[in-house]
Amino acid sequence: MGIIGNFNVYALMIIPLAIMIKGHKIALGSCIPLMIISSVLQLLLSSFASSLPAPLATLVGSIAAAFATTYFFSFVLQDKRSRQVLRLTSSVDGDAAATLATVWCCVNTALFRWFGWYHSMSSPGFEKENLTSGVDAFFYLVAILSAARRLQEGCDPNTQAAIAGSFVVGAVAQWATGLTGIQYLLAAVLLFFCKGKGGSVKEE
Secondary structure (H helix, E strand, O other): OHHHHHHOHHHHHOHHHHHHHHHHOOOHHHHHHHHHHHHHHHHHHHHHHHOOOHHHHHHHHHHHHHHHHHHHHHHHHHOHHHHHHOOOOOOOOOOHHHHHHHHHHHHHHHHHOHHHHHHHOOOOOOOHHHHHHHHHHHHHHHHHHHHHHHHHHOOOHHHHHHHHHHHHHHHHHHHHHOOOOHHHHHHHHHHHOOOOOOOOOOOO
16 A cells, blocks of 8 residues: 555646646657756756855755746746747747746756655655645646746736745745745745736737
């Protein structure tokens, strides 16, 4: 039963990404430049967090990631040349926000979640860490997709601050409570009430 339980984390970690790719018909082969940039940025953020003193490493790293992710998404979603170079409209429906969020989360899963789950998948006992990682990955996808959609609607400074602030509030809540997954769950809830204003993308 432990093996089955560990394997079922697949449903939380991988299937939502597969649905996004299938549903939007995202051509991952065309998104290699975006994958490379996403990998480099996420590894840099991870290295920065790892270099911090232990008590504050997670909190400060999450805050830095919140602002870096927000402003990176703002730039690539609002700059026409960036969208073209990074093939953000490579999906059949041309949904740049969905493509960006899906590729970003695929990279995050591959770099920081997949290998830990894979190596413990055949453990005879149920690994709680697998379940919490799967739940965290699911809420992360929801929050990142919500942020991308808000930034595609418009990325004035107030909207950027509100989106980054949503992730920061979630990070502080998780750091204070120690509950894995609450960061992105809370961020997703707050982002639901955040509306992009001004500067929306106009396709020619």
